[in-house]
Amino acid sequence: xxxxxxxxxxxxLTPAIGQAGVDxxxxxxxxxxxxxxxxxxxxxxPPYHIYVRLPVEAKADPxxxxxxxxxxxxxxxxxxxxxxxxxLRLGEEVPPLILVGISYGTDDWRKGNxxxxxxxxxxxxxxxxxxxxxxDQWLQQRLIPLxxxxxxxDPDRRVLFGQSLGGQFVLHEAMFRxxxxxxxxxxxxxxxxxxxxxxxxxxxxxxxxxxxxxxGGSEDxxxxxxxxxxxxxxxxxxxxxxxxxxxxxxxxxxxFSALTTAFRQGLRWLFPAAAPVP
Numbered sequence: 001x002x003x004x005x006x007x008x009x010x011x012x013l014t015p016a017i018g019q020a021g022v023d024x025x026x027x028x029x030x031x032x033x034x035x036x037x038x039x040x041x042x043x044x045x046p047p048y049h050i051y052v053r054l055p056v057e058a059k060a061d062p063x064x065x066x067x068x069x070x071x072x073x074x075x076x077x078x079x080x081x082x083x084x085x086x087x088l089r090l091g092e093e094v095p096p097l098i099l100v101g102i103s104y105g106t107d108d109w110r111k112g113n114x115x116x117x118x119x120x121x122x123x124x125x126x127x128x129x130x131x132x133x134x135x136d137q138w139l140q141q142r143l144i145p146l147x148x149x150x151x152x153x154d155p156d157r158r159v160l161f162g163q164s165l166g167g168q169f170v171l172h173e174a175m176f177r178x179x180x181x182x183x184x185x186x187x188x189x190x191x192x193x194x195x196x197x198x199x200x201x202x203x204x205x206x207x208x209x210x211x212x213x214x215x216g217g218s219e220d221x222x223x224x225x226x227x228x229x230x231x232x233x234x235x236x237x238x239x240x241x242x243x244x245x246x247x248x249x250x251x252x253x254x255x256f257s258a259l260t261t262a263f264r265q266g267l268r269w270l271f272p273a274a275a276p277v278p
Contacts, residue, residue: 029086031055036146041138046112049075049103050143053082055089057096058152066098067157067271068147070139070181072166073115074101077259081161084260094267098153102143119162119169123193132172136180159183159270163259164190164224167214168198171231174212174243175202184212184243185266188220188255191227199234204242212243213266217253224255 024030036050051074058066071077078101088094104113114131122130147153160181162170167189174184175198191198216228232247246269250258 027083029083031082031086032058033082036150038142038146041134041141045114046105048138048143049105050146051078051082051101051103052147052151053078053085053099053101054151055096055098058098062152065152065154065157066096067159067183068098068100068151068153069159069161069267070143071099071101072119072160072162072169073103073164075103075105075107075113077101077161077163077166078103080259081263084263088264088267093264095271095273097159097267098147098151100143100147115165119165119172121168121172121194121197126193129193132169135169136173136177140180157182159185159267161185161187161263161266162189163187163262164255171198171212171214174210178203178205178210178242179207182210183266183270184210185262185270186212186214187258187262187266188216188224189214189228189231190224191231192223195227195230198231202242210243211246211270213246213248213262213269215248215250215258215262215265217250217255217258219252219254220258221255 030053032054034052034054036052038048038050040047055066057064071081078099082099085094085097085099089096104115106113109116117128117131118135119132120129121132144158148155158181160170160173160183162168162185164187167186168191170184170186171189173180214232216225235241235245236247248265250261253261
C-alpha cells in the first residue's frame, strides 16, 4: 500500500478511535461515518473494525431503506472508495448507498489480517486458506444483523464488493450462498490456488438469480488472469447459469489499479436506472 493511502487512512480513521483535535466535518466527501467493533466468531481471533458511511438521504428520509454495499478489505477499500462514492453521487451515476467497510486494522497477517483465510475456500497448496464458510457465518450472524438493525439498510438490496482474494469470496457468495447478497462485484478475483472448486456446480437460489459483475484488468498478471479466464469461459458456456453474469475487461488496469473502475462499473451495471443518459 502506498504512503499516500496510509496517510489518507490515518486522517480518516483517527477520530473513530478517539484521536482528539481532528475536525472531520471539513472532509465533506467522506459523509457521515460511524464505527463499530465486532468480535470474531472465534474468541481467539482479534475483532473486526466496521466503518459505515451514510448518505445524506438517510437523514432526509429516515423511513427510506437504502441499498448497502459491503466492502471487503475495508481497511484499504473503504478509505479509497468512501470519498470516490461522493463524486459518483455528484454525477448522479449511482443511487444513494450505505457503505460498510470490514477492516482488520492492519495489512500484516502476523498482527491479525486474516483475509487469506476468511476469503478463500480450502486449497491443497495453502494450508492457511479455507475460512470462507466460517466468514459467511460471521456475516450472517453478526455483521448483517448489526447493519440492518442500526441503519436504514434494505435487506433486499445487499451488495458485496471484493478485490483479489476478496473477489474470490464474492464468487463464493454468488455461487454457494446465492441468497445472502442481491448483487456481487468481483474485481480481479484471485483463483490461482483452488480454481477447480469454482469450476464445479454451484447452488441455485430458488427465488431469484443473484447479479454477478466480474471484471479483470487487462494488465493483471498471468498468475491471476489465467485462472479467472478459465472461470469466465466455464460459466459463459453454461446452458443455465445460476446467476446473471456480466464480464468486463478493464483496459489499462493492473491488479490493484482496477479497484475504483470496477467499483464504478459494477455499481452502474447493478443500478442502471441511476446512471445519467449519455
